[in-house]
Amino acid sequence: MASEDEKSPSSNSGRSSIAQNYERDQEKPDALALPSHVPGSGTLxxxxxxxxxxAKQAASENTLKAYAKDWSHFSRWCRMKGIEPLPPSPEMIGLYLADLAAPTGRTPSQSASRPLSVSTIDRRLSGLAWNYTQxxxxxxxxxxxxxxxxxGIKRKHARPPVQKEAILRDDILAMVATLxxxxxxLRDRAILLIGYAGGLRRSEIVSLDVHKDDTPDSGGWIEIFDKGALLTLNAKTGWREVEIGRGSKDQNCPVHALEQWLHFAKINFGPVFVRTSRDGEKALEARLNDKHVARLIKSTILKSGIRSDLPEKERLALFSGHSLRAGLASSAEVDERDVQKHLGHASAEMTRRYQRRRDRFRVNLTKAAGL
Known part of the structure; x- marks a missing residue:
């Protein structure tokens, strides 16, 4: 039986199936090949x-999954309209974007889909551009x-970005106290404290190895010194180093928490953060998924009673993995340039987006101008 992606609303069996062939090619990890006129050899x-x-390393796994979904959605939309997604048609893509912003029902008996946000539409377009390039x-x-x-979509529908709540100092202390x-x-405590003090993305946390080149899927490695830990990360914006100093007390110190986890889990090679046995008493070999970090944040938020004035569903919606990065940016009383470097941001403006509670008028240009 043909899969959904292989079906077409058209009854014209002679129509070109180029789009279907390309879709199948995309699903293959070995889509790259020699030109047809070049004979193969062992070396080639x-x-x-x-x-x-x-080619597999050209984008992160999450990005590639998102791009695959973008193409699948667009291909399905094209089939419903009785057209092929290939070659690219700017006119049809413009209509597709309009349908994402103000969707219409598929049939008179079906209701319209929910409009997508401007940022999601922009991301969908990037996904299509990437897929066409491939x-x-x-x-x-x-x-x-x-x-x-x-x-026009941006002008009419754009809204200020909805930001997740920052996890501040007292919050992170309350969260680790529930563990x-x-x-x-010990593992989850190290994850929260290292993620907070390092201002790390959840993918950066779980991709850490003990040493350089321990595993093929490594996203960086750690080095522990007397004064702190140095993390070398192959991050979203390229390689960067993150210094995490020791805290004032062992119970809140991210480096101490990391040392405790590595010692008692007997980890001296491979992934830093791995799964544990069902009883929580034995470290396994499998690397943690970045979704564990998001689940950990939400579960400790609930247990610690943070924002208990809100219903549980609303509390959970306020926080995500990015809350750790926003918390560091909002809590650290240091020069903004140091925070920017620590988070690996290319611009100060991006860093300011993470600073939920900062003194916006610390630099007073009005007075500096003599008024």
Whole structure:
């Protein structure tokens, strides 16, 4: 039986199936190949395998999954309209963007889908551009059929970004206080404190290895010194180093928490943060998924009673993995440039977005100008 992606509303069996072939190619990890006119050889075949491995590293796993969903959604939309997604049509993509912003029902008996946010629509367009590039096409985002529609969507529907609540100093202390002192508790305590003090993304936390090049999927490694820990990260914006100093007390010190976890879990090679046995008493070999960090934050938020004035559903919606980064940016009383470097931001403006509670008038240009 044909899958949903292989079906077409058209009854014309002679219509080209280029789009379907390209969709199947995208699902294959070995889509990169030698040109048809080049004979294969042992050396060239090995180079093809190497190129495929590098291609897999061109974007993060989460980004690639999002792009795959973007293409699947657009392909389904095209089939419903009786058209092919390939080659790219700026006119149809403009209509697709308009439908995302102000969707219409599929049939008179079906209700319209929920409108997407401007940021999601922009991301969808980026996903389409990436997918077209992988198929040998170029999508001109500046084409008037795309650019003017997107500009109008932004002008009419754009809203200030909804930011997650920052986890501040007292919050993080209350959260770690809810954790037990078994092996699983030691691990989760280290995750929260290292994530907070390092201003780390959840993917950066779980991708850490003990040493450089311990595992193929490593996103960085750690070095522990008398004064603190140095994290070398292959992050979203490239390689960067993050220094995490020791805290004033062992019970709140991220470096001490990391040392305790590594010692009692007997981890001296491979992933830093791994799964534990069901009883929480034995460290396993499998690396933790970044979703564990999000679940850990939400569960300790509930247990600690933070924002208990709100219903549980609203409390959970306020916090995410980014709350750790926002908490550090909002709590650290240091020069803004130091926070920017620590978080790996390319601009001070991006850092300010993370500073939920900062003195916006600490630098008073009015007085500096003599008024």
């Amino acid at each position: 075949d090995r180079l093809v395998e190497t190129a495929r491995d590098y 198929r040998g096409f170029t999508l001109d985002r500046k084409n008037r059929h795309i650019a003017t529609v997107l500009s 037990p002192f078994d092996l699983r508790g």
